[in-house]
Amino acid sequence: MSSPTRSAPDAGVVPDAGAPSAVSIVDLTKSFGGLKAVSEVTIQVPTRRIHGILGPNGAGKTTVLNMVSGFIQPDKGSISVFGDEVTGLSPHQIARHGVARTYQNIRLFAGMTVLETVAAGAYLKRSSTIPGAIFFSPSERRERREVRDRATDLLRQVGVRAEPDALAETLSYGDQRRVEIARALATEPRVLLLDEPTAGMNDAESHEIGELLLELRGSGLTLILIEHNMRLVEEFCESVSVMNSGAMLAQGAPSWCLEQDDVKEAYFGKRSDAARIATLRRARRGPGGS
Amino acid sequence: MSTTAWITTLQFAGVNALFALSIYATLWTGVLSLAPIFFGAVGAFTFGYLAGTVGLSPFLGLVLGVVLGAALGALTAALVIRLDSHYLAMATIAMVLIGRVLVVNLTELTGGAAGTLVPGELGTWLWLIGCLVVAGYVLARLAKSRFGMAADAVREDAAVAQTLGISPRRIQLVGFVISGAFGGAAGVMQASFLQYIGPDTFYTHLGFVTLAAVVLGGAFHWAGPIVGAIVFTILPELLKDVMGEYDRVVTGVLLVVIIIFVPRGLVDLRRVRLLRARSRQDPPRAGDDSARPTAPQEVTA
Amino acid sequence: MELLAQQLVNGIALGSVYALFAIGFALILARMGILNVAHGTFATWGALSSYWLVAERGVDFWIAALVGIAFAGLLGVLSDVLAFAPLRKRNAGMFAPIIASIGIWIVLLSMAEAFAGPTTKSYPVAAVPATPIQIGGLIVLPAHLMSIAALVIVVTVVHLLLNRSRFGSAVRAVSVDPRSATIVGVDARRTLLAVAFLAAAIAGLAGVLAAFSDNNVSFGLGEALLLKGFAAVVVGGYGDIRGAAAVGVAIGVLEVLSSQYISSGFRDAITFGVLLFVLVVRPQGIFGERQLVRA
Numbered sequence A: 001m002s003s004p005t006r007s008a009p010d011a012g013v014v015p016d017a018g019a020p021s022a023v024s025i026v027d028l029t030k031s032f033g034g035l036k037a038v039s040e041v042t043i044q045v046p047t048r049r050i051h052g053i054l055g056p057n058g059a060g061k062t063t064v065l066n067m068v069s070g071f072i073q074p075d076k077g078s079i080s081v082f083g084d085e086v087t088g089l090s091p092h093q094i095a096r097h098g099v100a101r102t103y104q105n106i107r108l109f110a111g112m113t114v115l116e117t118v119a120a121g122a123y124l125k126r127s128s129t130i131p132g133a134i135f136f137s138p139s140e141r142r143e144r145r146e147v148r149d150r151a152t153d154l155l156r157q158v159g160v161r162a163e164p165d166a167l168a169e170t171l172s173y174g175d176q177r178r179v180e181i182a183r184a185l186a187t188e189p190r191v192l193l194l195d196e197p198t199a200g201m202n203d204a205e206s207h208e209i210g211e212l213l214l215e216l217r218g219s220g221l222t223l224i225l226i227e228h229n230m231r232l233v234e235e236f237c238e239s240v241s242v243m244n245s246g247a248m249l250a251q252g253a254p255s256w257c258l259e260q261d262d263v264k265e266a267y268f269g270k271r272s273d274a275a276r277i278a279t280l281r282r283a284r285r286g287p288g289g290s
Numbered sequence B: 001m002s003t004t005a006w007i008t009t010l011q012f013a014g015v016n017a018l019f020a021l022s023i024y025a026t027l028w029t030g031v032l033s034l035a036p037i038f039f040g041a042v043g044a045f046t047f048g049y050l051a052g053t054v055g056l057s058p059f060l061g062l063v064l065g066v067v068l069g070a071a072l073g074a075l076t077a078a079l080v081i082r083l084d085s086h087y088l089a090m091a092t093i094a095m096v097l098i099g100r101v102l103v104v105n106l107t108e109l110t111g112g113a114a115g116t117l118v119p120g121e122l123g124t125w126l127w128l129i130g131c132l133v134v135a136g137y138v139l140a141r142l143a144k145s146r147f148g149m150a151a152d153a154v155r156e157d158a159a160v161a162q163t164l165g166i167s168p169r170r171i172q173l174v175g176f177v178i179s180g181a182f183g184g185a186a187g188v189m190q191a192s193f194l195q196y197i198g199p200d201t202f203y204t205h206l207g208f209v210t211l212a213a214v215v216l217g218g219a220f221h222w223a224g225p226i227v228g229a230i231v232f233t234i235l236p237e238l239l240k241d242v243m244g245e246y247d248r249v250v251t252g253v254l255l256v257v258i259i260i261f262v263p264r265g266l267v268d269l270r271r272v273r274l275l276r277a278r279s280r281q282d283p284p285r286a287g288d289d290s291a292r293p294t295a296p297q298e299v300t301a
Numbered sequence C: 001m002e003l004l005a006q007q008l009v010n011g012i013a014l015g016s017v018y019a020l021f022a023i024g025f026a027l028i029l030a031r032m033g034i035l036n037v038a039h040g041t042f043a044t045w046g047a048l049s050s051y052w053l054v055a056e057r058g059v060d061f062w063i064a065a066l067v068g069i070a071f072a073g074l075l076g077v078l079s080d081v082l083a084f085a086p087l088r089k090r091n092a093g094m095f096a097p098i099i100a101s102i103g104i105w106i107v108l109l110s111m112a113e114a115f116a117g118p119t120t121k122s123y124p125v126a127a128v129p130a131t132p133i134q135i136g137g138l139i140v141l142p143a144h145l146m147s148i149a150a151l152v153i154v155v156t157v158v159h160l161l162l163n164r165s166r167f168g169s170a171v172r173a174v175s176v177d178p179r180s181a182t183i184v185g186v187d188a189r190r191t192l193l194a195v196a197f198l199a200a201a202i203a204g205l206a207g208v209l210a211a212f213s214d215n216n217v218s219f220g221l222g223e224a225l226l227l228k229g230f231a232a233v234v235v236g237g238y239g240d241i242r243g244a245a246a247v248g249v250a251i252g253v254l255e256v257l258s259s260q261y262i263s264s265g266f267r268d269a270i271t272f273g274v275l276l277f278v279l280v281v282r283p284q285g286i287f288g289e290r291q292l293v294r295a
């Protein structure tokens, strides 16, 4: 067993006795064959919090997100969202609990335009029926207009500059990531899970995403993001969990966590010196950010 | 070919289009199913039996075909939707094969190997075009509806669709019900044009031709199956003079060639959109025929 | 009691043919991820070609059988080269190979129909071994003995080949990921072709045995096998060929016993009843996990 996770006293990772956390992950464990991808991970994320999950490649971050969104079933442990147990539910049921997500390797729908992609995300918010659609009832027409307007607004909010009728798959890398965020937002989630939202973006673009996160939190969302860009994490995350090899290393305020020796070690190897950290931080900003 | 032969061919193209739309209805939700042929058989033989015994009117026969087909579609969905897509496809092919066994053995109801006669009042252009217009209209209206966008999403990436709150099985159930209704109607129309149905009327050959029609025309837009059915019914007729009894071979070869070289079929909105995007961005480059622009690769270490 | 034993032997022999067919079908499904509905026509062409050699060319039965099997295998290789390989190269997804295999089915079926004509034929009496063999109190036809022996040999050889040989590990590596298999030095192309040949040749063998057992050759021979083979794979799973083989044999026994003791009209109905029951009650198959793709 690994040493018990240390956490900063003032980081709020310990749940309040009263209000339920937005997302509460307890003892989550998952193995693939012999590989323990996630082992006994516990994370509490209060409402209206921007929480980062950090860790080197293969640490198990995406696997945690996959379990929260119901993509894969945990071997052990439980997940609840605003007090409701969601462990074992299928992804579409979890989505109905207000959880939306984006993907590390962008997953847009082939053949759909930008606008259609976002409109597809509005499924849960629409109430039209099949007969209504066939007979093109007034409410159907109104709903289509509303969905289109809402999608347009969302695209503007996340900062997609491309034409709404362009094929989503032809957009620039950054715009594709933003369309994914817009699609997730179209479900009107309470919790948004972002898997490396700034990968492939330059500094300015990444910063825009950071501002967007603040704006979304302001409107009541809880955000959990996996992020390699340390500068972004330090600037926008209020708390982080650092993972390595499936285990939790440290949780708490970003600056505090990144000072921990075993975190530095996990990231940068044993001989950590300031210069190397700085270089690596720059390199960590993502593949397209050069 | 004589004019009457042409007209007959075109009429069968229309019926095949109806079957093709039935296949499209499930394919739209990401399910490859040949069950429409079975739905058609049930609709047609029920119609034949009731018309023969209690003198059911042809119009009621058509209505019955639609209702029966829809109910069977729901039942089929309930039984097979949980299956892995390979098994699902094979299970529906098995339905077609079993359908023939049933027709041969339920002699009392179907006439057995000898088949049965069916009234032909519905075998007119008016009824045929009427059915096609209704089916096409329904699909066109559904295309950008809540259901339609969910169906697109499920087909393209069922896992992502789920995280948007869409239940793939529910969408596929609806697809099967629509498919059943169209299939039942197509069966009754087929029977009305032929005025005779037997064990081989609703068998693999019909399944092949209609599936080929969907693949050729394109399974990504409701107009695709109609275009495909017309091309695929007329083409073998034209080839018959040249190929004789080997005309079916051409169907098979075409199916393979299309799926390799034009996998999204003739009616492909995505290609149109790609071309438009390209012409908008930069002047077309010579020799650039890559169908799919390569998305930026994810960098994973 | 004697009758029951006799019928059991007949059922096992019939089931052996189903099992052989199912093995090839399962092999392609498990190792290449292709649901090959043209598999039945490989069996048909194996039977048709060997029949033609015996009846029209006067070739010795055993040689003709071998040629028929090889011919079926060749059709399998051709299908892969012309249809499945290009799709694999394009990463065409799940439906494309099924649709391509339907195309191959149409081609091979209509050519079989044109070649064989609508009537069914039987082997010339003198050309095939037909003297029943007395074993204990049972009478066993040479065809039955051959079917059972062929199944035992094929199951043993294929199982050992897949699990105990270098070829087996190459096949496993390629079926997981052709690209990384190539990196570790496996010739992916040749391995896949070998699997295609093996599977189709086994189908050809099943076809020859089916024709020989019934003494009945027709272009529709493979279609019946396709259904039974599918049922065996659905119920028995395709991860381990022994599961599909065992269920294939069981289907044969069930058919023979039910037509003896219940009614011959129920023969097919019972197979499909079992198939439907398993699909509904245990969609994951009797022997467990049967997920081809993971989310």
Ligand SMILES: Nc1ncnc2c1ncn2[C@@H]1O[C@H](COP(=O)(O)OP(=O)(O)OP(=O)(O)O)[C@@H](O)[C@H]1O
Residues within 6 Å of the ligand: A032, A035, A037, A055, A056, A057, A058, A059, A060, A061, A062, A063, A064, A104, B300, B301
């Ligand atoms: N579906 C799966 N099947 C088998 N192994 C898996 C699967 N998903 C993840 N893994 C393994 O689990 C481990 C954790 O993977 P995960 O994707 O969660 O890492 P990560 O922290 O997101 O890394 P990265 O920064 O590279 O995205 C890795 O070793 C990975 O290979």
Ligand SMILES: [Mg+2]
Residues within 6 Å of the ligand: A061, A062, A063, A104, A195
């Ligand atoms: Mg990851």
